[in-house]
Amino acid sequence: MNGPLRRPRTLLSACFVLACGTLPGADRPNIVYILADDLGYGDVASYNAGSKIPTPELDKLAKQGRRFTDAHSPSSVCTPTRYALLTGRYAWRSPQKTGVLSPWGRPLIDKDRLTIATFLKQNGYRTAAIGKWHLGWTWPTHDGQAPASGQDRLSNVDFTKPVADGPVTRGFDYYFGVDVPNYPPYVYIENDRVQGIPSVTNRPEYNRPGPMLPGWDWGDVLPEITRRAEHYIEDSAKRPDPFFLYLPLTSPHYPVVPTAEFKGKSGAGDYGDFVMQTDWTVGRILDALDRSGAAANTLVIFTSDNGPEVSGEVRPGVYDRIRQYGHSSAGPLRGAKRDLWEGGHRVPFLTRWPGKIPAGTVSTETISHVDLFATVAALLEKTLPPAAAPDSFNILPALRDEPTTGPLRPATVHHGINGSLAIRRGDWVLIDAPSGDLNREPEWRKEEWKISSHQQPAELFNLKEDPQQRSNRYADQPALAAELKALLDQYRDRGRSTPGPDLQNDPASPSALSNTSREGPWKSGDLLAGNDAPKIARRPLTISATIKPTAADGVVLAQGGARHGLAIYLKQGRLIFATRVDATLKTVSAPAPPLGIESRVEGVLSSNGKISLLVDGKEAAAPVFSGFISDEPGDPLSVGRDTNSPVGEYESPFPFQGSVENATLRSTAP
Structure with missing residues (x-):
């Protein structure tokens, strides 16, 4: 069946049946x-x-x-x-x-x-x-x-x-x-x-x-x-x-x-x-x-x-x-x-x-x-x-x-x-x-x-x-x-690209909003799962927290797992910032802050793809190239422990001994 030419799109909504495209009802495929x-x-x-x-x-x-x-x-x-x-x-x-x-x-x-x-x-x-x-x-x-x-x-x-x-x-x-x-x-x-x-x-x-x-x-x-x-x-x-x-x-x-x-x-x-x-x-x-x-x-x-x-x-x-x-x-x-x-x-x-x-x-x-x-x-x-x-x-x-x-x-x-x-x-x-x-x-x-x-x-x-x-x-x-x-x-x-009455787009859901604007502060025990977790893929970011360790081991903050993610943690007297990019682990480390002393620690993933560590605002280790995290991890963000598969070289949950306060994750959208 060859129908007549299509009418001008400005005069007829795409939601209406076009003469050239209709079929008998009995021919429902x-x-x-x-x-x-x-x-x-x-x-x-x-x-x-x-x-x-x-x-x-x-x-x-x-x-x-x-x-x-x-x-x-x-x-x-x-x-x-x-x-x-x-x-x-x-x-x-x-x-x-x-x-x-x-x-x-x-x-x-x-x-x-x-x-x-x-x-x-x-x-x-x-x-x-x-x-x-x-x-x-x-x-x-x-x-x-x-x-x-x-x-x-x-x-x-x-x-x-x-x-x-x-x-x-x-x-x-x-x-x-x-x-x-x-x-x-x-x-x-x-x-x-x-x-x-x-x-x-x-x-x-x-x-x-x-x-x-x-x-x-x-x-x-x-x-x-x-x-x-x-x-x-x-x-x-x-x-x-x-x-x-x-x-x-x-x-x-x-x-x-x-x-x-x-x-x-x-x-x-x-x-x-x-x-x-x-x-x-x-x-x-x-x-x-x-x-x-x-x-x-x-x-x-x-x-x-x-x-x-x-x-x-x-x-x-x-x-x-x-x-x-x-x-x-x-x-x-x-x-x-x-x-x-x-x-x-x-x-x-x-x-x-x-x-x-x-x-x-x-x-x-x-x-x-x-x-x-x-x-x-x-x-x-x-x-x-x-x-x-x-x-x-x-x-x-x-x-x-x-x-x-x-x-x-x-x-x-x-x-x-x-x-x-x-x-x-x-x-x-x-x-x-x-x-x-x-x-x-x-x-x-x-x-x-x-x-x-x-x-x-x-x-x-x-x-x-x-x-x-x-x-x-x-x-x-x-x-x-x-x-x-x-x-x-x-x-x-x-609210539409077809002819017809104007419509409203939906606002971003509370969960979606938290993905881009929620940055903390958090404390030990906090967990952000699913849509509530921050977006960390393909962007520079900084994670930071105020810690007062009573032992030299434990996760300060982690998000992601063995494929994609990041973590900052203490292990055997070292402060370590780790990233996972397509399962490849990259780390930068420095001596851990003293036990019983409050310190501000930061892990930075820069716009050039390099990771670095800061303690109390001072660079504690030379930057190392990591590359951006390539995909959003499915594992949640957790503070004071790693609740799922480990990002770094430790066994989850690897709880932090001491206090973690005012933890934040700040990023720049790609």
């Missing part, structure tokens, strides 16, 4: 939305001719449907992308302005906000979410306090009770999966119940300490999610109502745990093998659709939640993988997960709907995951409430390769991990920050691509002429930069 985790633009062979990772199932999907080359996750990190996908609203409008939800995080989607799952239920769909949630829960606790992993690395959570405010309260009839594969609790959750009691402790190198189900096997998580999804498809195909399956995979996010049949099969190490297993999962889902007879009337979408991981946790990360294996997970793009450059959020996007989406075609239309909501509404010929999906545009014409009079999205907003924003319109993108780099791009990469540093307050790139974002045009295009900045401000201020 099943919808399967597969969201990979940290899969890069260059990890799928159909996007990267030089890929070292075979992806035959995804390549087949591309041939059977339509491949988008300019698709974007709404954020360059996990939680905000999932929020935007399910609500049609950019997550920087939510209380989560920066970062991602921490372990035991509270629900991010407000209970009164319409989700795409609720909308589809209202229109006769069965709905399921199977996989990684990472949008928060309300965990019941034994003591009425906030949920946390305690000093014994177990938890105060009452696992015998239902877990409230999860997927089944946000529009899904059924849920099975894990909160986050490297977050506690390490146990499957079905609907609102954990599947067994996580009663043993977990301290593996790659994962946050916390309670674990006895016998828990990270390598079985992706296969189990795959099995559950296959069963759901086969069962749903026997029923008369259409179904919506939201399938957020746990791969290739760390822990990188390919099963034996995939080990050594790619040309890019364990990570490449795990991508191959992700591809296998997609094949199993497509086979289940074929076996059940549901494939002919199922819209399949495959994409990723953000760009590829840069840190050493995936061993090697995106930059090291280029040097070690000759494989670029970001393809030809600059940047990676967390960044505002294209590599942080431009992702593979494959679609298939036999007879409706033309097979073997490619689209260069700029689209975003946030567009799913309005697209489904148009497909069902339904009008959304004025406050629903305020950033979602109908991209059905692009899916069906129908003619339009212009771009379907007037502009698209990108969201970095630190809350910085960028706006894309046509070929131009304005990064409203001094740099799109939120990971510390390696110097060798800049030299290889001949990228020069600049002193401009923002970055402006023409992606058609400069797809690798090497040349900042901000200084020579001031009028265009000002125009794009004004449009970004308009989108921010109006």
